[in-house]
Amino acid sequence: xxxxxxxxxxxxxxxxxxxxxxxxxxxxxxxxxxxxxxxxxxxxxxxxxxxxxxxxxxxxxxxxxxxxxxxxxxxxxxxxxxxxxxxxxxxxxxxxxxxxxxxxxxxxxxxxxxxxxxxxxxxxxxxxxxxxxxxxxxxxxxxxxxxxxxxxxxxxxxxxxxxxxxxxxxxxxxxxxxxxxxxxxxxxxxxxxxxxxxxxxxxxxxxxxxxxxxxxxxxxxxxxxxxxxxxxxxxxxxxxxxxxxxxxxxxxxxxxxxxxxxxxxxxxxxxxxxxxxxxxxxxxxxxxxxxxxxxxxxxxxxxxxxxxxxxxxxxxxxxxxxxxxxxxxxxxxxxxxxxxxxxxxxxxxxxxxxxxxxxxxxxxxxxxxxxxxxxxxxxxxxxxxxxxxxxx
Amino acid sequence: xxxxxxxxxxxxxxxxxxxxxxxxxxxxxxxxxxxxxxxxxxxxxxxxxxxxxxxxxxxxxxxxxxxxxxxxxxxxxxxxxxxxxxxxxxxxxxxxxxxxxxxxxxxxxxxxxxxxxxxxxxxxxxxxxxxxxxxxxxxxxxxxxxxxxxxxxxxxxxxxxxxxxxxxxxxxxxxxxxxxxxxxxxxxxxxxxxxxxxxxxxxxxxxxxxxxxxxxxxxxxxxxxxxxxxxxxxxxxxxxxxxxxxxxxxxxxxxxxxxxxxxxxxxxxxxxxxxxxxxxxxxxxxxxxxxxxxxxxxxxxxxxxxxxxxxxxxxxxxxxxxxxxxxxxxxxxxxxxxxxxxxxxxxxxxxxxxxxxxxxxxxxxxxxxxxxxxxxxxxxxxxxxxxxxxxx
Numbered sequence: 001x002x003x004x005x006x007x008x009x010x011x012x013x014x015x016x017x018x019x020x021x022x023x024x025x026x027x028x029x030x031x032x033x034x035x036x037x038x039x040x041x042x043x044x045x046x047x048x049x050x051x052x053x054x055x056x057x058x059x060x061x062x063x064x065x066x067x068x069x070x071x072x073x074x075x076x077x078x079x080x081x082x083x084x085x086x087x088x089x090x091x092x093x094x095x096x097x098x099x100x101x102x103x104x105x106x107x108x109x110x111x112x113x114x115x116x117x118x119x120x121x122x123x124x125x126x127x128x129x130x131x132x133x134x135x136x137x138x139x140x141x142x143x144x145x146x147x148x149x150x151x152x153x154x155x156x157x158x159x160x161x162x163x164x165x166x167x168x169x170x171x172x173x174x175x176x177x178x179x180x181x182x183x184x185x186x187x188x189x190x191x192x193x194x195x196x197x198x199x200x201x202x203x204x205x206x207x208x209x210x211x212x213x214x215x216x217x218x219x220x221x222x223x224x225x226x227x228x229x230x231x232x233x234x235x236x237x238x239x240x241x242x243x244x245x246x247x248x249x250x251x252x253x254x255x256x257x258x259x260x261x262x263x264x265x266x267x268x269x270x271x272x273x274x275x276x277x278x279x280x281x282x283x284x285x286x287x288x289x290x291x292x293x294x295x296x297x298x299x300x301x302x303x304x305x306x307x308x309x310x311x312x313x314x315x316x317x318x319x320x321x322x323x324x325x326x327x328x329x330x331x332x333x334x335x336x337x338x339x340x341x342x343x344x345x346x347x348x349x350x351x352x353x354x355x356x357x358x359x360x361x362x363x364x365x366x367x368x369x370x371x372x373x374x375x376x377x378x379x380x381x382x383x384x385x386x387x388x389x390x391x392x
Numbered sequence: 393x394x395x396x397x398x399x400x401x402x403x404x405x406x407x408x409x410x411x412x413x414x415x416x417x418x419x420x421x422x423x424x425x426x427x428x429x430x431x432x433x434x435x436x437x438x439x440x441x442x443x444x445x446x447x448x449x450x451x452x453x454x455x456x457x458x459x460x461x462x463x464x465x466x467x468x469x470x471x472x473x474x475x476x477x478x479x480x481x482x483x484x485x486x487x488x489x490x491x492x493x494x495x496x497x498x499x500x501x502x503x504x505x506x507x508x509x510x511x512x513x514x515x516x517x518x519x520x521x522x523x524x525x526x527x528x529x530x531x532x533x534x535x536x537x538x539x540x541x542x543x544x545x546x547x548x549x550x551x552x553x554x555x556x557x558x559x560x561x562x563x564x565x566x567x568x569x570x571x572x573x574x575x576x577x578x579x580x581x582x583x584x585x586x587x588x589x590x591x592x593x594x595x596x597x598x599x600x601x602x603x604x605x606x607x608x609x610x611x612x613x614x615x616x617x618x619x620x621x622x623x624x625x626x627x628x629x630x631x632x633x634x635x636x637x638x639x640x641x642x643x644x645x646x647x648x649x650x651x652x653x654x655x656x657x658x659x660x661x662x663x664x665x666x667x668x669x670x671x672x673x674x675x676x677x678x679x680x681x682x683x684x685x686x687x688x689x690x691x692x693x694x695x696x697x698x699x700x701x702x703x704x705x706x707x708x709x710x711x712x713x714x715x716x717x718x719x720x721x722x723x724x725x726x727x728x729x730x731x732x733x734x735x736x737x738x739x740x741x742x743x744x745x746x747x748x749x750x751x752x753x754x755x756x757x758x759x760x761x762x763x764x765x766x767x768x769x770x771x772x773x774x775x776x777x778x779x780x781x782x783x784x
Contacts, residue, residue: 271482
């Protein structure tokens with residue numbers, strides 16, 4: 001599986017080239033408006049003094065970092081603002097591989113493809129742990145797969161593509177597995193505003209030590225503020241001395257052993273990107289300040305409703321799936337339709353519906369398709385699929 | 393030399409903590425206004441439809457890429473829009489090390505510290521080639537230093553910190569040296585709008601083959617549009633098959649050998665950052681369209697004047713230096729003042745002037761200080777230094 005050229009683009013290209021109207025159930029970008037305060041922040045920035053256009057601080061605007069720290073109840077030193085969750089995950093995985101013994105990254109199957117591609121890019125070994133029959137990662141299955149060669153474990157909750165949400169008990173076990181194996185747990189929680197189960201628990205909360213030498217949490221404002229193109233994300237990284245954080249501190253790049261994990265992340269961020277874009281950080285900071293809770297709740301409810309309706313329609317089709325507890329996606333096995341790229345192309349041709357092939361996410365659900373519900377046309381999409389199946 | 397924690401920040405922190413007014417001759421951020429069209433672009437973006445806030449294309453907005461391609465006279469396929477020149481240089485160096493044989497990066501001494509830090513981060517060997525007595529890199533000195541173990545050569549023209557500008561003949565030799573040694577030449581040309589000699593020649597122009605399998609040019613709008621905080625840069629990367637581009641195509645990450653250099657860069661960019669920030673790309677695109685040539689010429693002339701006046705004042709001080717042909721900086725050896733971090737701290741304490749220690753840039757000019765002229769107070773700074781020397 002070539003995870004380095006995500007299939008998203010190939011499916012979207014095929015859909016664009018199709019000689020018919022195609023409903024996009026591929027995109028991961030919310031179809032609702034960003035907070036008005038985000039727009040206001042951009043407008044305000046456009047009118048500010050010249051000096052506002054200078055480099056911002058490399059780890060992010062101080063006010064934004066403080067807001068993130070306050071939201072999560074951690075010290076500001078742990079916060080590095082990144083170019084979306086993507087950069088935060090990259091920094092976490094790269095620094096984890098450098099700082100913790102072993103050269104293996106443990107991922108779930110199905111997996112968000114960027115994690116797997118990034119593992120290849122970082123010249124590490126991937127070990128895939130299949131989810132259970134209920135599409136959820138069983139902590140004991142994970143525990144059995146993790147070994148002394150494991151350097152980094154990546155989990156994603158709420159999960160793309162399965163919709164799984166891990167409760168405090170499961171997250172506590174994930175943290176424990178990382179700690180007892182001298183590994184780093186990277187918990188990507190970018191969908192944390194989209195939990196429909198009420199069970200979501202951050203890896204931070206599950207980390208009983210508080211100081212979190214084995215835990216990185218990543219997230220972004222991309223989904224919660226419907227601004228995937230702005231690229232404002234962050235990671236919460238371990239501070240403290242490296243005695244607590246794995247043995248391989250004499251990293252390949254010769255970093256001094258007294259450099260903390262977060263310091264090393266800051267150096268890497270600086271050498272990769274120097275710093276993130278400042279106008280959008282400013283606008284996000286203003287949006288955090290001014291956006292009412294009702295904005296987030298309205299969009300959470302919107303997605304919960306869409307998932308309910310879509311799942312009900314899938315039931316009528318006779319599809320096999322597990323109802324998502326979070327995020328934006330339904331991973332389903334439709335009768336008579338497989339989960340290959342060719343099957344996805346076929347669905348575009350036959351039904352005018354673009355979905356992601358399950359094989360893009362690994363082996364375990366290679367006969368499924370992933371339907372993203374970020375369009376009001378998701379119900380029309382199911383009707384089109386039903387019609388196409390009837391015509392067969 | 394620990395290039396991974398740039399001394400910029402330590403000097404600026406010391407200056408901020410000083411118990412007196414300090415003139416900042418450290419910052420690399422222009423002190424003039426961005427083009428009005430850049431501000432207009434942000435305002436316009438704030439008012440656009442919801443879909444404008446979705447992910448942009450990973451290699452950058454198409455219109456912006458086309459503008460960059462047109463400006464340089466290359467095909468759009470070569471253009472990847474990056475998070476500033478910093479990311480472009482990172483992508484170029486990382487992919488160069490993967491694609492060209494050897495594990496050595498050849499850099500000049502003095503060097504822009506990020507190049508050296510990035511070489512460490514990428515687990516490659518640095519070889520430093522000292523500049524000549526005139527502060528310029530002699531192509532024949534470079535040729536003698538490059539060997540079969542050289543994978544990447546990085547040059548910067550106009551140069552930070554020396555102010556050197558390479559003419560077409562020198563650049564042609566740099567390209568030839570890269571080609572004959574099966575290495576990649578990375579030419580960072582971010583100061584290309586600030587050439588006071590009229591001799592600047594891009595490595596693209598110097599590449600007689602046109603297709604450029606051994607040449608990457610990087611740049612950004614950070615300096616030319618006075619928007620260092622926006623983070624909009626780009627690289628122009630080789631296309632074509634890998635037969636032309638070095639032997640080590642079976643990279644560690646297992647990339648297919650039929651992937652072109654620019655395709656590999658796009659994958660790496662995607663796995664590191666997914667894509668860059670879209671609002672600022674949009675605003676830059678509008679600013680390219682609408683900004684008159686007089687904007688760039690006015691700022692070029694402003695810096696040429698500052699450099700003249702500053703150099704005349706240095707002459708009165710008896711300083712040793714070479715008059716910059718480009719960029720924003722004067723690298724000078726002041727009588728009685730060294731080039732260590734302690735010397736820079738001393739200058740803050742004694743004179744209320746912050747400058748970069750020469751040792752931050754390597755060994756060859758470790759007794760110099762680098763003065764950045766991005767403030768109208770540069771003349772007052774020289775007066776303060778003269779007074780401090782008189783008081784000794």
